[in-house]
Amino acid sequence: MKTQDDIQTILLPVLGMTCAACANSVESMIGAQQGVEQAEVNYATQTVKVSYHPDQVQPPAFQKAVQSIGYDLIMDSENGKEKQEEVQQKNYSSLKRRMIASGILALPVVLIGMFFMDIPYANYYMLALTTPILFIFGKSFFVNAYKQASHGRANMDTLVALSTGIAYLFSLFNTLYPEFWHQRGLHPHVYYEAAAVVIVFIMLGKLLEERAKSNTSSAIKKLVGLQPKTVLVITENGEKEIPLSDIAIDDKILVRSGEKIPVDGEIYEGTSYVDESMISGEPVAVSKNIGDQVFAGTINQKGSFRFVARKVGGETMLAQIIKMVQDAQGSKAPVQKLVDKIAGIFVPIVIGIALLTLIIWILVGGENALTQGMLAMVTVLVIACPCALGLATPTAIMVGVGKGAENGILIKDAEALELGHKVNAVVLDKTGTLTKGKPEVTELNWQNKTDIDKQKLIGILFALEQQSEHPLAEAIVRHLQTANVHPTKVTGFESLTGKGVQATFEGQKYWAGSHKILKDAGIEIEGNLENSVTRLQDQAKTVIYFINENNVLATIAIADQIKEGSARAVSELLKRNIAVYMLTGDNHQTASAVAKQVGITDFRAEVLPSDKADFVKELQSQGKIVAMIGDGINDSHALAQADVSIAMGKGSDIAIDVAKITLVSSDLLQVPKALRLSKLTVRTVRQNLFWAFIYNLIGIPIAAGILYPLNGFLLNPMIAGAAMALSSVSVVSNSLRLKFAKLI
Structure with missing residues (x-):
C-alpha cells in the first residue's frame, strides 16, 4: 500500500470473475463507493487496484460491495496472490467434479429425450436426473444471476439461468399436469435434455477458463x-x-x-x-x-x-525489478473479448424478445394464446441459449494452443493469440535470443609455430586456463577438450587480477589474458597480428593472448555465436512490414556487430531492465502493438509490459513465467509461425461467432412465431433445442479445422 497526499492505493486479488463483463461489474461496484477516486480491474491478473480517501472509506467496504454481486476480494495484501492461487485451484477442482457429474447424469437424459420418449415414466426419469444437474451442480448459474439481477444487472449467467430454468419449470409442469395440454388438444413436450446439455456445455467453457486461471504465473514468486x-x-x-x-x-x-x-x-x-x-x-x-x-x-x-x-x-535493484513486473502486469487493460462485448447487448435483447413474444401472443394470439405464447417464449430462450456463444472462443483457443504445441510454440494465454496477428513491432533481446548465449572459441591462431611447438604449447595453454577463475577460461577449456588435449604440468601458477594468469614451465614464464599482460611483458603487436586483432574486435569478439617472455604465441577469439535462424527470422518479419528492434545490456561495439549480421538497423546498447520496458512503452505510445522476445531475468519487466511476450525455451524460468508464449526450441524462426497462428485462430473465433449467431438471427424470429400468421408454423421447443445443439456442433467442427492449417 502506498500513500500520496490523502489518497491511498491498494492492489487486491479478485475471486469469481469469469469474463470481462464480470470485471466491469466489479470495477463499477467499487468505483461507486463514496471516497473511491478510481478503481481499475485487471481481468488478466484477476486483481483490482483502488485509489481511495481513507478518511471516507476503508477496504472492507470494497469487499462487501463485490460480495453483493457474487464476487469476492482477498484482503490479505501480503499473501493475497498465494491465497488467490489456492482458491482458484480449489474452484477448478470443484468445477471439474461438478462438470463430470453433470455429464454423467446428462447422457441418459439426452438418450431418453431423443430416442426413448415412449418408455414408461420417461419424464420422471429425466426429471430425477436433470434436477441435480441444475440445482446442485449448476446452482452457481442461478445464484450469480440472482445477485446480478438484485443490482439491475445481467450477464451470461442470467441467460443460462433463464433459459434452463424456464425450460425446466415448463417441463416440470408438463410432467406433473399433462392433462392441461391434453384438454387443449396439444401434446405436453418436455425439454429436460435441452436444460441439462446447456448446463454441461457452459460448465465446459467455464472449466477451460478456470484451468487457464489456475495456472497463474509464478514469476513474482521465483523472483x-x-x-x-x-x-x-x-x-x-x-x-x-x-x-x-x-x-x-x-x-x-x-x-x-x-x-x-x-x-x-x-x-x-x-x-x-x-x-x-x-x-x-x-x-x-x-x-x-x-x-x-x-x-x-x-x-x-x-x-x-x-x-x-x-x-x-x-x-x-531486485525489489525494483519485482515491482516493475507487478506494475506492468497490472497496468494492462482488461481482456475485452468480443464474445463478452456482444453478450452485454445480447442478453437483455433476448430477454426482451422473449417477453415481447409472450405479450404479443396474449394480445393477438386468439384461442390458446397463453399456451402458445408460453411455448414461443420458452422456444426463444432455448434457441438463444449462449451455448455456442460460450464455446466459440475457448474451443478455437484450445485447438490453436494444441496446434502451437505441435510446432514447439507453447501458448499460456488467449490474449497472446488474440493480439499476435496485430503485432507491427518486434523487440529482440540479443544474448540468448539472437545469439546462443554461451561464449565459444571461434578462432585459435598460432603465430608462426611448427606442429611440434604447437603440441607442446597447447598443453601449457590448457593448464593455464584450467586453473584460471575467469569465466572466459571455461570456453577455452571446452574448446581444447573437444580436441583431446591434455594439460601440461606447470609450476608457480598465479592469477593476475584484471589481467590474466601466469605459470612457469621448464624455467620459462607463460601468460594468458587480456591486452594488459602485453604491457607487463613489454611486448608490442604490429603488422599482420595487429590487423588480425583489429578484424576480430570489429566482429565484436574478445581476444585472449597467449604469450611467453618474448613473443605472442597465439591469439584466441571468443564470441557469443549468432543462432543459425536469427537472420532469416528477422528477414521474414521485415517482409511482413513488422519493425524489428534489438535491445541489449552489452557494449555498443558488440551490439552493432550483431545487429549488422542479422539485418537489424535499429538497436540500443548498454540498456538496463527498466530501459527495455521504457522502450516498449515508448513504442506503445506511438500506437504500435509490440511483441517482446527475450530469455533472461533482465527481460522480465519488458516482457510483462509488451502486448505479446515471447520467451526462449532455454531461457530463465522467470522470463518463461512472465511471457505468454514460449518457443521450446529457442529458434526465432518460430516467431513468424506464432504470429500466423494468431491470425488463423482469431479468424476461427470470428467464424465461430458467426455460426453461433446465424442460428439465433434465423431461429429467434421463427421461434417467436413470425411464420405463424403466414402458414401456421410454430417452432417446437424440441427442434429449438436441436438447433441450439447443432450450432454448438458447428462451432466445435469449425474449430477443429484449425488443426489442419499450415503455419508457413
Missing part, C-alpha cells in the same frame, strides 16, 4: 526466490546468521563462493566474479574488486568477499 532467506552478518563478536528481513543499511555481510547476494552494497574486502545476467543479460560473470557495487539476486561464482549494505528491502 523473490532469488534472495537468500538468511544472511551472514559480520559483527564485533564474529559472524552471525540472521534473517534477510533483519538486514539494515551499513551492515557488513560475508558472501561465500556460490551464494546469492542478499542486498545491494559495496565491496570492502576480497575479489570475485559475479553472475549479473539477471541485470545485464550477459552470460559472462563480472570481475568484482574492492569499491565495486554488487546487487541483490546476483550470484557470487568464485571467491568470497565482504561488502557493506547500501540498499535493503524494497530499495534493492
Whole structure:
C-alpha cells in the first residue's frame, strides 16, 4: 500500500470473475463507493487496484460491495496472490467434479429425450436426473444471476439461468399436469435434455477458463526466490546468521563462493566474479574488486568477499525489478473479448424478445394464446441459449494452443493469440535470443609455430586456463577438450587480477589474458597480428593472448555465436512490414556487430531492465502493438509490459513465467509461425461467432412465431433445442479445422 497526499492505493486479488463483463461489474461496484477516486480491474491478473480517501472509506467496504454481486476480494495484501492461487485451484477442482457429474447424469437424459420418449415414466426419469444437474451442480448459474439481477444487472449467467430454468419449470409442469395440454388438444413436450446439455456445455467453457486461471504465473514468486532467506552478518563478536528481513543499511555481510547476494552494497574486502545476467543479460560473470557495487539476486561464482549494505528491502535493484513486473502486469487493460462485448447487448435483447413474444401472443394470439405464447417464449430462450456463444472462443483457443504445441510454440494465454496477428513491432533481446548465449572459441591462431611447438604449447595453454577463475577460461577449456588435449604440468601458477594468469614451465614464464599482460611483458603487436586483432574486435569478439617472455604465441577469439535462424527470422518479419528492434545490456561495439549480421538497423546498447520496458512503452505510445522476445531475468519487466511476450525455451524460468508464449526450441524462426497462428485462430473465433449467431438471427424470429400468421408454423421447443445443439456442433467442427492449417 502506498500513500500520496490523502489518497491511498491498494492492489487486491479478485475471486469469481469469469469474463470481462464480470470485471466491469466489479470495477463499477467499487468505483461507486463514496471516497473511491478510481478503481481499475485487471481481468488478466484477476486483481483490482483502488485509489481511495481513507478518511471516507476503508477496504472492507470494497469487499462487501463485490460480495453483493457474487464476487469476492482477498484482503490479505501480503499473501493475497498465494491465497488467490489456492482458491482458484480449489474452484477448478470443484468445477471439474461438478462438470463430470453433470455429464454423467446428462447422457441418459439426452438418450431418453431423443430416442426413448415412449418408455414408461420417461419424464420422471429425466426429471430425477436433470434436477441435480441444475440445482446442485449448476446452482452457481442461478445464484450469480440472482445477485446480478438484485443490482439491475445481467450477464451470461442470467441467460443460462433463464433459459434452463424456464425450460425446466415448463417441463416440470408438463410432467406433473399433462392433462392441461391434453384438454387443449396439444401434446405436453418436455425439454429436460435441452436444460441439462446447456448446463454441461457452459460448465465446459467455464472449466477451460478456470484451468487457464489456475495456472497463474509464478514469476513474482521465483523472483523473490532469488534472495537468500538468511544472511551472514559480520559483527564485533564474529559472524552471525540472521534473517534477510533483519538486514539494515551499513551492515557488513560475508558472501561465500556460490551464494546469492542478499542486498545491494559495496565491496570492502576480497575479489570475485559475479553472475549479473539477471541485470545485464550477459552470460559472462563480472570481475568484482574492492569499491565495486554488487546487487541483490546476483550470484557470487568464485571467491568470497565482504561488502557493506547500501540498499535493503524494497530499495534493492531486485525489489525494483519485482515491482516493475507487478506494475506492468497490472497496468494492462482488461481482456475485452468480443464474445463478452456482444453478450452485454445480447442478453437483455433476448430477454426482451422473449417477453415481447409472450405479450404479443396474449394480445393477438386468439384461442390458446397463453399456451402458445408460453411455448414461443420458452422456444426463444432455448434457441438463444449462449451455448455456442460460450464455446466459440475457448474451443478455437484450445485447438490453436494444441496446434502451437505441435510446432514447439507453447501458448499460456488467449490474449497472446488474440493480439499476435496485430503485432507491427518486434523487440529482440540479443544474448540468448539472437545469439546462443554461451561464449565459444571461434578462432585459435598460432603465430608462426611448427606442429611440434604447437603440441607442446597447447598443453601449457590448457593448464593455464584450467586453473584460471575467469569465466572466459571455461570456453577455452571446452574448446581444447573437444580436441583431446591434455594439460601440461606447470609450476608457480598465479592469477593476475584484471589481467590474466601466469605459470612457469621448464624455467620459462607463460601468460594468458587480456591486452594488459602485453604491457607487463613489454611486448608490442604490429603488422599482420595487429590487423588480425583489429578484424576480430570489429566482429565484436574478445581476444585472449597467449604469450611467453618474448613473443605472442597465439591469439584466441571468443564470441557469443549468432543462432543459425536469427537472420532469416528477422528477414521474414521485415517482409511482413513488422519493425524489428534489438535491445541489449552489452557494449555498443558488440551490439552493432550483431545487429549488422542479422539485418537489424535499429538497436540500443548498454540498456538496463527498466530501459527495455521504457522502450516498449515508448513504442506503445506511438500506437504500435509490440511483441517482446527475450530469455533472461533482465527481460522480465519488458516482457510483462509488451502486448505479446515471447520467451526462449532455454531461457530463465522467470522470463518463461512472465511471457505468454514460449518457443521450446529457442529458434526465432518460430516467431513468424506464432504470429500466423494468431491470425488463423482469431479468424476461427470470428467464424465461430458467426455460426453461433446465424442460428439465433434465423431461429429467434421463427421461434417467436413470425411464420405463424403466414402458414401456421410454430417452432417446437424440441427442434429449438436441436438447433441450439447443432450450432454448438458447428462451432466445435469449425474449430477443429484449425488443426489442419499450415503455419508457413
